[in-house]
Amino acid sequence: MAEEVSGAPGDAPSRRKFFLITGWSSLGLFLAGAGAAFAKYFYPGVLYEPQTTFNAGKPSDFVKPANPNETIVDERFKKSQRVWIMRNTNGIYVMVAVCTHLGCTPNWFPGEQRFKCPCHGSNYNTQGEVVAGPAPLPLFRAKLSIAPDGSMIVTTGLLGIKRAELQYKKGVLLPRWTDEEKKDIAKAPYFLELKA
């Protein structure tokens, strides 16, 4: 008995071609999507809030460490202003408590002198530099100035963040401070030197 053949001659190859094209296109789309998601994972997803200014109290309100290798992190403004007031033996600086990866709030581990982000594991040292994880930039700095009554005025937000001014706008992503930036963050308005 002759085999029943359906459709016009040449149907099977064109159908095969169609499935091949569809298959490869789908695979291509999938890989493009996966590639984009992978790239996005390493790109900062932080939303910058408008600049805010608040009074953080007197420098003497912040405990000075006895050990020059230790930094004391004061978390009293972590929830309300999303900053840490950092006190080392030379003075005070303010770091923004927003992970530069996707914006979570890292936790401070004094024994290790490290911040660890609970979301994707980024670790930062006391200078805010990335020592592990996907975060693409150091933690940002807020500006610090002294009011006439001797209290500290902290300014956060995009305009108050040195790193954002220097690098984010240029599209350069470096998880550690450059030598030039290290000099910048070691002086006013990003560092308040205290003799006593």
Ligand code: FES
């Ligand atoms: S938000 Fe991803 S590591 Fe912090």
